[in-house]
Each structure stands twice: as C-alpha cells, then as structure tokens.
Amino acid sequence: MRMVRRLEDYRQIVGDEVVSRILRKMRQLYGKSVQHINSTFQGGGVAEMLWSLIPLKNDVGLRADWRIIHASPAFFEVTKSFHNGLQGEEIKLSEDRKSLYLATNEEFSRFAHIDDRDFIVVHDPQPLAMVSNYRKKQPWIWRCHIDLSHPNPMLWNFLKPFILRYDVVIVSHERYKKEDLPVEYRIIHPAIDPLTPKNSPLPKDESRTILERYGVRLDKPLLVQISRFDKWKDPLGVLEVYKRVRSEEDCRLVLCGSMAPDDPEGLQIYNEVLENAKDLIEKGDVVTITAQDDLLVNALQSLADVVIQKSTREGFGLTVTEALWKGTPVVASNVGGIPLQIDDGINGFLHEPKDYDGFADTILKLLRDRKLAEKVGRAGREKVREKFLITRLLEDYITLLNELS
Numbered sequence: 001m002r003m004v005r006r007l008e009d010y011r012q013i014v015g016d017e018v019v020s021r022i023l024r025k026m027r028q029l030y031g032k033s034v035q036h037i038n039s040t041f042q043g044g045g046v047a048e049m050l051w052s053l054i055p056l057k058n059d060v061g062l063r064a065d066w067r068i069i070h071a072s073p074a075f076f077e078v079t080k081s082f083h084n085g086l087q088g089e090e091i092k093l094s095e096d097r098k099s100l101y102l103a104t105n106e107e108f109s110r111f112a113h114i115d116d117r118d119f120i121v122v123h124d125p126q127p128l129a130m131v132s133n134y135r136k137k138q139p140w141i142w143r144c145h146i147d148l149s150h151p152n153p154m155l156w157n158f159l160k161p162f163i164l165r166y167d168v169v170i171v172s173h174e175r176y177k178k179e180d181l182p183v184e185y186r187i188i189h190p191a192i193d194p195l196t197p198k199n200s201p202l203p204k205d206e207s208r209t210i211l212e213r214y215g216v217r218l219d220k221p222l223l224v225q226i227s228r229f230d231k232w233k234d235p236l237g238v239l240e241v242y243k244r245v246r247s248e249e250d251c252r253l254v255l256c257g258s259m260a261p262d263d264p265e266g267l268q269i270y271n272e273v274l275e276n277a278k279d280l281i282e283k284g285d286v287v288t289i290t291a292q293d294d295l296l297v298n299a300l301q302s303l304a305d306v307v308i309q310k311s312t313r314e315g316f317g318l319t320v321t322e323a324l325w326k327g328t329p330v331v332a333s334n335v336g337g338i339p340l341q342i343d344d345g346i347n348g349f350l351h352e353p354k355d356y357d358g359f360a361d362t363i364l365k366l367l368r369d370r371k372l373a374e375k376v377g378r379a380g381r382e383k384v385r386e387k388f389l390i391t392r393l394l395e396d397y398i399t400l401l402n403e404l405s
Contacts, residue, residue, distance in 0.1 A: 217252070
C-alpha cells in the first residue's frame with residue numbers, strides 16, 4: 001500500500017520557505033482540475049513521479065487525476081519503436097503502424113472523458129495523438145521525457161502535426177528544443193520523492209537483509225546499475241566495464257531492472273545479458289534481478305560502493321538522482337540529462353559512453369579511495385536536495401498552470 005503524503009511532510013527536508021511559497025502560488029488555482037495521461041502505472045520514472053505528484057497536487061488544492069492509455073501489445077511495440085526513433089534510431093514506419101497508432105489514440109479518446117478538465121498533461125509519444133480527437137476547451141501540455149536531440153526525421157515529421165496542437169511542450173533539457181518546432185517550450189527537470197520507500201533512509205542491517213534475500217552477497221565491493229533492460233541503458237557495455245575493473249579489483253556487479261509493460265524489448269535485452277554474462281553469473285560475480293521492489297533498489301543504491309549509469313541516450317536519468325540522494329558515488333555517461341545532475345569530479349564523474357577504460361579507471365579510483373568516494377557522495381546528495389526533489393517539480397507545474405490560466 002502506498003502512503004499518501006501531504007506537503008507539510010516535506011518540511012524537514014526542504015524547509016518552511018519552500019512549503020509556504022508553493023501554497024502562495026496556489027491561490028489562483030484552487031479547485032482547478034488537471035488530467036495527466038501516460039502509458040503505464042509502473043516500471044519507469046514517469047509513473048513513479050506521477051504516483052507522488054498527483055496526491056501532492058490534490059493536497060494543495062488542485063483536482064488532479066491520472067489515466068493510462070489502454071492498448072494492445074502490438075500498439076506498445078509500435079510506440080517502443082517511436083521511443084527509439086525519437087532518440088535517433090532508424091525505424092520502420094509503415095502505413096499499418098501509423099494506422100494502429102492513430103486508431104488506438106482515437107479509440108481511447110472515446111471513453112477518456114476529459115472535456116471538463118481545466119488542463120490536460122500528456123506524457124511522451126504513446127497518447128500524443130489524442131489531442132487531434134478533441135475540440136480543445138483548455139490548455140494541452142505535452143510533457144516529453146525523451147532525449148529529442150536527434151530524432152528520426154521520418155518519425156518526427158509524422159508526429160510534428162500533433163505536437164503543434166499543444167499549447168506548451170515541456171522538455172528536460174535546453175538541447176531538446178527543436179528549431180523546426182515553433183511551439184512554446186518550458187524546461188522542467190524531473191525529480192524524486194525523498195519520502196518513498198525507494199528513497200527514504202534504510203537502516204544498514206535492513207538493507208543487508210534485503211540483499212541477502214535476493215542472493216546479493218557483500219563479501220566484496222559492489223557495483224550496481226539500476227535501469228530497465230534497454231539497449232539505450234547499455235547493460236552489455238556495463239558488463240565490459242565490469243570485466244576491466246574485475247581484472248584489477250575483485251568485485252561484484254548487480255544489474256537490476258524491472259520489466260515495464262509498455263516496453264516489449266525488455267525480455268530480449270535481458271536474455272542477451274544472460275548469454276553474455278553466463279560464466280560470471282554462474283560464479284556469482286554478476287547478479288541479475290528483474291523484481292519490482294523499491295526497497296531492493298534502495299538497499300542496492302545505499303550499499304553499493306559505486307553506482308553506474310552507462311546510458312547511450314538518457315532523457316534525464318532518475319536512477320542517477322536516486323543514487324546521488326543516497327550519498328553513493330556515481331559514474332555515468334555524459335549524455336542527455338545526466339550532466340544536469342553531475343558536475344564532473346565534484347559530485348560524481350562523467351565519461352563518454354564508449355570510454356570503457358575511463359569508466360573502469362574512475363570506478364577503480366573510487367574503490368581505492370574511500371575518502372574521495374564519501375566526499376563526492378555528500379556533494380551529490382546536496383545537489384539533489386537543492387534541485388531535484390518532488391516539491392520543486394510540484395512548484396514548477398503550479399507556476400506553469402498559473403501562466404496558462
């Protein structure tokens with residue numbers, strides 16, 4: 001059961017000034033309704049943010065609701081290819097795929113009764129085309145959580161007419177704005193909830209017990225990557241980095257990621273990992289976990305000696321935020337929204353995605369210098385406290401809704 005939190009529950013973390021400022025900004029929005037729409041209620045950062053954001057919006061005086069687009073597995077195969085295409089991959093965009101995408105959005109629109117809402121917030125490409133099925137009576141906001149730096153041109157031209165219908169487009173990074181898309185943009189960074197089971201402080205004994213339950217031993221240094229089994233998270237590249245580190249320092253790697261219902265490629269990538277790490281898995285040096293368990297993620301991020309995020313594309317990277325909040329040193333790719341969170345050498349370390357030696361050397365340095373690891377970890381936690389907590393995300397949305405009122 002999820003605990004419903006109120007704004008004042010965050011006072012001890014963010015301070016009274018933040019709480020008071022949010023409530024003051026709400027004065028012109030009391031009773032206004034906001035409808036969020038996305039593709040899944042679990043298995044990703046968008047869903048996790050909404051689980052915290054929706055109750056907080058209601059607590060401060062909005063009427064916030066959340067709906068999930070209902071669709072077939074074939075639809076999610078199409079939209080997974082859209083996700084890949086928006087990040088620059090070549091995809092097949094047949095007329096049949098376009099028709100399935102549009103028909104699903106139209107069908108969902110018929111029973112998603114949202115005409116009476118004051119604001120509509122649509123997340124990512126899955127429900128994007130819904131906007132074309134309504135005679136707009138309120139501002140529509142498209143919140144894209146994906147790296148849009150280099151979208152596939154054919155897919156971009158297909159989706160652009162729908163995006164143009166939105167009143168505002170929210171992206172996570174200045175670089176995701178597109179010169180050929182003349183819309184009103186807002187930059188809003190994602191955030192984590194520090195009071196969820198995934199991010200609340202866990203006693204070390206409890207963390208160890210959780211890891212033991214999943215077969216993760218702590219008899220040697222622990223490296224961890226938390227992410228979906230997705231090619232953009234490069235789990236095979238993480239294995240390569242681990243092998244280089246292990247050749248000099250005995251350590252263990254845990255790859256942990258749930259299987260999201262809107263990601264049909266996850267099982268394929270997971271099986272590739274199993275095949276490539278077969279010998280290391282049999283020795284117990286590599287552990288793969290696919291459970292959906294927030295306390296497990298908390299324990300792994302808290303007890304890890306180093307957290308890795310070796311993405312090749314990354315809209316923002318909330319798993320980085322989570323690890324920084326735990327005070328654990330992070331070594332990550334210099335892509336997408338990750339550099340917004342990590343100042344290289346200060347509160348974490350950045351490398352280009354294919355710089356395997358750089359990743360390995362930095363991880364080894366952190367394993368051998370615990371004072372450096374602790375210093376970097378403290379700086380990471382403070383960066384998250386200042387910029388990437390759910391109260392800031394709530395305030396950013398309230399500011400935007402005030403501007404659109």
